[in-house]
Amino acid sequence: MGKQEERVDWWKDRPWRQIQTNLREIDMVDIDAEQYVAELQEFKANVAMINTSGIIASYPTKLPYHFQSQYLQGDSLEKIIKACHDADIKVVARTDFSKVRRPIYEMHPEWAYISPKGKIVDYNGDVHVCLNSEYQQRYAFEIIKETITTLDVDGMFFNMGGYQVRDYSGVQYGICHCDSCEQKFADMFNEDLPKTEDPNDPVYKKYLLFKTRTLQDFKQKQYKFIQNIRPDLSIANNLELQEGFFRQESNTALDRELPRWQYSASDNTKYVTSSYPNMVSSNTTVDFIDFPTRHVAVSPHQQSLRLAQALANGGALDYYLIGRLDNHQDKSGYEQVKKVFHYHAANEQEYLNLISSAKIGLINGSDGNQKEFRGWFRFLTENHFPFDTIMNDNALNLSWDKYQVMIVPDYQPISDELAEKLDAFASEGGTVIAVSKAGFQDDEYQERQQPALKCLGIQDVNIIRSDMRSAYLHIANNKPYKRLPVTNLLYLDGNYVFAEYENEVEKHLNLIPPQMFGPPERCYSTNDPTEHPGFTVHSYGEGKGVYIPWEPGQLFYRQGYANTIDFIAELLEQFVGIQPIGGNLSPMVEASLYEQKDKNAQLLHLVNGSGHFGISFYEPITMHDLKATVPYEGKPTSVKSLVTGEDYEFTADNGLLTISVPKLSLMESIKIVN
Template structure:
């Protein structure tokens, strides 16, 4: 379909996933199904189709036929959806097979190091390396998409699964196929445990990357070979179709709740794959254990507002059908956001972010450090993109003033060289912690990777720094600390020798006595810095030899966030959106391309309190100050339809908001 128009290009995206259970097919009514979708103004729906269970009459002996197909057929449902201009995505799951299929082909199963399979309620885990996924799943896909007129396809639970639905952990698969393929690739046995310090496990990570890439290519060749008009979810080799992610919760997941889940998922998708649709779903239920009770309705609505504010589509995922769902408490807010988007859908097409900062992300990242920096930037109102390492080299970096590497360790030589070139041409590179200390194959580098940091020699790392601090100097560049002299440190610190051009900031106070109170004082202040600045070509490199993001994400003290805010503004020279905007309000800025207008959006996160999501507190008398090339003709709210008061003076636009509820979208033209 190369060069031809694709149905998803330029289509406003409002998806609902009805994760249909076997019993939902007993009395499903196609017309009622479509009418329920229309109440939400959904224009894309995802339906369970194939894999573990066939939800249509299959002719394949290795595809388990559902015995519950007594209601309207998938064929009738798809036809009714198409009549209402609703596109239909097939949900598939090839991570498991029903027990009878396994018993006929035990060689397809996942096998633990102990030689055990995973049988969860009669569904047996199968391995991606085995013949079921490599040979027979493509045949099932071909049958499903040629028998039924689907518009898209989604693969659930892809990859190498090591847990069941109760979160029991079973370890690396040791099936014959995995052992053989790994032996062929690396001439070595599989690692026994997932240990990031084990060189053999590093090879296993590469093994999985290569296997998953080859599998994605195989699948899209199979699909597009018979149906070139189909949108494929999460195929990052093609870089087209849609990116499907989840904002979800789990009862035993470590706190805090990630309040920017939908923002972050949408931001990296939109920033890193601009030709793909971002479809981040708000998951209705609390956890696998409790799939029939919804999370807070305000949390659902917040997620959808975050999707829109970051340039993505809308997506809602529930168990069962819309009509028989037993907890509809989230429906009202979800409909409100879907209806708003339907009314203004043209305003959300062909957007381009006005971000000047890039934050690196990837599959091997330090999630806590990354999330801490995400909070630093969001809550100080910097306009930033999130770039995934896997595709960042394929994108232009010309619009960015700074790129931040939040302790992202495995970077290729090519990536490191491009970061140095970015600094040399005038950009600021901020490297945190062990950024780049490994190559892309997870091999440790013996020398400092980034020339732009001015590090002459890496010396050592001290892991435990409890009771350590940094003594402030250069206080004129840190106005947020008028009466504070210390920044507290925890976790590791990297000792290094720097070249003569490097300027060091602050002085490390090493761990010292903290009890009893009578002996709680320090006697030593060193010259080891909290961060360094190194002029490099027309730009600079800033090195932070510890992990402030991880510390802030875990503890949240302003001692850390205000340090970063001053560093970004008064050392890196970066300028945030100004005004009297509270940290709990997220601000984004997009150009509406080809319309000579700008979309300013604000999301009120004040409803997030502790571990609960309530209705946000309305905020009055806000002012947003942003650079703007010329005086606008109009500043109008898409939410209320009313004009906003504004002022324009010498390249700065001040927009005034009388009141902010959950969400505001302001068109400046």
């Protein structure tokens, strides 16, 4: 082992280009350490993730319940890791304690996950084990200790952590009812485990808390155990302590609901860099289409778009494939991945210590309405409003001083403390935008008598109506809505909250209740516009609260019509008073602006998403003669492209900097030196 004092926190201020070769058993038959490293070097990778332990031990283990691979005939993991270190490549150990091989289950059936029907999950001879079982709570720690004392790894990643209730074919088996879960749940809540996942069941709401608490306790226990042995290791995804790296995936699946999320990498990266700034955001582009099709790659341009999005949002590079680089059967993604990895290697110092310049925060979390959130993600991205994603579980620990607007997109279960912070933000001069049922539940999923956010000026909620198809919002005065000059209507579908408001609340737009839409001869409204608003504005202290009682984000995410996105752009500019990055950028261009800490400079990133076409990803169309306008006081000393190396023309006037971009292919990164 190297000297620990020289290796503590090695991941900080280190450019991160990781490749995960998800090694199969048979890959160890003839693996060659020198060739393995040479393949990584062709990509200019400087971090490798390698399978070590858990379901299968990829090294000679001394533990009786650690199933050793029978294919350890090539170079050993020890030799591979040493070769990586000699090439200045860090190694992260990939582990998986979610399953055990069938013979081990036969010796310890009490370790298994048990479905509500009393069945185990045996998938190709691998049996699911429960987070609360003696295996994960005690025996896995013996495997971890052996792994990190036998192998000179630099980090650890735990695959499929938490409560795994689905197999690789996508079959859902339900809540675990093993003896350990039943006992722990009874001890915590004096209740029997719920049989079904019913969000309206009070006991199921307690089960959600049970999962959160037990998983937090487990991660803290795991982290402390590892740190006591190897404090030099970078540990993945420990949000409680917010150290190490945060690993996520941009992936696809054959049966996943459409539309395909084209901002997957931006989304995953942004919320880590915004909400957990001390962690490395390592969002991986998954090479394969789905589990059943692991040997065929997604579009190479989908791969490069994901990587460009990661860089544009302050993240690192990560690529994940099945098998080794040399024996992988579909290498179609290699060229595009190498291009982005090589670009980053040439400019790696420019990507250290970036700080987002965004003035908008968008609240999200595991309990959020993801369709509403993604609609707002698109609203902001495609109108070029720079924004950060603020995760609910860490929002209280972050400074909001730089933000002018906080958006709560139908995030329902928020704590009293977060509601108070949002109200204080508005009172001190900010704007809070809340959508639909935001804050209608507390953080234990219990319905509130009154909405949590006082800044909205809601006195009472009368009814939430879900059958609003064929309802409209009437625009009586088009003057404030420059993008909607010749339409008098916005269309609705989904929920609408009928509420009572305080007298001083300004109401905008008028709801027209659902009306006849067939046959054509009777497609006319017999309903007059009502006093129920399309949105409200409430002055609150030095700032204001804006409330939208329907769900425009969810509607836009599903349908994508200009009628919706143009309205939101007008609301943000005319009624909230925040300006986007200007110029002539297409909605298909994602723009972000970051400060380079300690370099007295900024990075303006442009990512060309024009290759996303329907459900496919093609090479993006090259765009010419673009202009981008950003806020800037004074005049920069230089404006230079990191992609082309060219100096770009610019004008600086009245607090705005306009940059001329001759050509945009996949991406552009422009360094603005003060």
